[in-house]
Amino acid sequence: xxxxxxxxxxxxxxxxxxxxxxxxxxxxxxxxxxxxxxxxxxxxxxxxxxxxxxxxxxxxxxxxxxx
Numbered sequence: 001x002x003x004x005x006x007x008x009x010x011x012x013x014x015x016x017x018x019x020x021x022x023x024x025x026x027x028x029x030x031x032x033x034x035x036x037x038x039x040x041x042x043x044x045x046x047x048x049x050x051x052x053x054x055x056x057x058x059x060x061x062x063x064x065x066x067x
Contacts, residue, residue, distance in 0.1 A: 005031070007042075014042035028059065 006020045025031035036043045046057045
């Protein structure tokens, strides 16, 4: 299942101007690994030197089910 990732405008300078993208990541760790590969400059902004998400990074998950 594909998910849509929307980034704050402040991060677009680290993603070649892309504010959103789709991912097939199965879980959050897989998504973060994908970010590391696709946008290495962004990864250094959202993770600390130990590879943990920085305290000011918030991740919101919204699920909508259409019947």
